[in-house]
Amino acid sequence: MSGTTPGAAGVERPIDPQLPRMSGPLTGQEPPAPPKANAFIKELMRGSIVTTILAIVLAMLVGGILIALTDEDVQQASVYFFARPGDTFVAAWSAVYGGYEALFRGAVFNARGADFAAQIKPLTNALGFAAPLIAAGLGVALAFRVGLFNIGARGQMLMGAVFAALFTFHIDLPMWLHLPATLLAGIVGGALWGGLVGVLKAYTGAHEVILTIMFNYVAYYLLLWMIRTPGLLQKEGTNQPISAATPESARFPELFGPDFPSLDWGFVIVILATLLVWWIIERSSLGLRMRAVGENPHAARAAGISVQRIYIYAMLFAGGLAGLAAMNQIQGSVTTGFTATIDAGIGFDAITVALLGRSRAWGTFAAGILFGMLKAGSFSMQAQGIPVDIVLVVQSLIVLFIAAPPLLRTIFFLPKTDAEKAAKARAKAAKKAVAA
Incomplete structure (x- = not known):
């Protein structure tokens, strides 16, 4: 629907129907509400499920760095890193992939098993732990x-x-x-x-x-x-x-x-x-x-x-x-x-x-299965020459990141919760009051 808008000398100019109507505090009109999909995604990214998943992912990344640093092949390749840097990266990737593949093989599914019973036995071991x-x-x-x-x-x-x-x-x-x-x-x-x-x-x-x-x-x-x-x-x-x-x-x-x-x-x-x-x-x-x-x-x-x-x-x-x-x-x-x-x-x-x-009851149930898998898989990792303490470090880091959601949101640029925004506003106001 077309309309008019006042011009510079009181002459009304027609509004282009192709342009959206202006909104905001200067026009006296409220901006349109954000789409419901945006609000849903924002709340999802703030939720505990995403925070927990990202904490596990980040802990695994740090664990991978530790696996690479403690691997003998990586240490040997790093001696001539500036001459052939690709060797170091290949060795690091092989160490990290081999370590987590051993973790999966010992905790969830062993594709090298002779039959189906042998292949799923690691999962039953993890559930037992x-x-x-x-x-x-x-x-x-x-x-x-x-x-x-x-x-x-x-x-x-x-x-x-x-x-x-x-x-x-x-x-x-x-x-x-x-x-x-x-x-x-x-x-x-x-x-x-x-x-x-x-x-x-x-x-x-x-x-x-x-x-x-x-x-x-x-x-x-x-x-x-x-x-x-x-x-x-x-x-x-x-x-x-x-x-x-x-x-x-x-x-x-x-x-x-x-x-x-x-x-x-x-x-x-x-x-x-x-x-x-x-x-x-x-x-x-x-x-x-x-x-x-x-x-x-x-x-x-x-x-x-x-x-x-x-x-x-x-x-x-x-x-x-x-x-x-x-x-x-x-x-x-x-x-x-x-x-x-x-x-x-x-x-x-x-x-x-x-x-x-x-x-929470079912959250604790899921966390117990995760830790049972880490414990079961640690034996396979140890057989690969990876220190079993790496698994303990991963467990500790998971808890660290879970216990510090603001740190996790800062690392992954997640939206802050209303409580965090309010706390930040209060801190800013208090700082201005002290300066005044």
């Missing part, structure tokens, strides 16, 4: 949602193993009774150990970080004493600090048969535990109270929620899930007898898994 990580990570994540920093998963795992061995290893029961009894004993042991922290936190105000650190030491040395003492947990006929083997009737059956020994029914139980934690936190009334306490305990108390009781419930659940992780160890992967290191660092890795999963 992931099961206890997921269980312990769920316990840490649940405590995080209540505002508790539970770093005592190690001690809770150890006490779960103590309870299971002390009360069920020396009894003779059919499998349909012995297996769930052992599983329940381990969960109860971890829950009681975690619940004790919750009671002390609730009624004495003691900080859970200090409590869980000390309880880790107590559990470790208590278990060490018990497996060194004949008549308690020490294996008969030996003076070594090791427990008796897990009874055959208390072991998890293999999920897909003897071709995949690392994957057992413990992984199915972990899936059910993930579903249960998701329902409790996101759908139940108890979960609503837990989230309220985690957001603001003072407001929750004013709303009539018993903060002390929620703390106890949270630590009971967290300890029970750590006990489930211990049962995945002694009823699944370590059945010949366990030592005081039965936790295998899982209790502390669970903190990383929970952080990567952003304290």
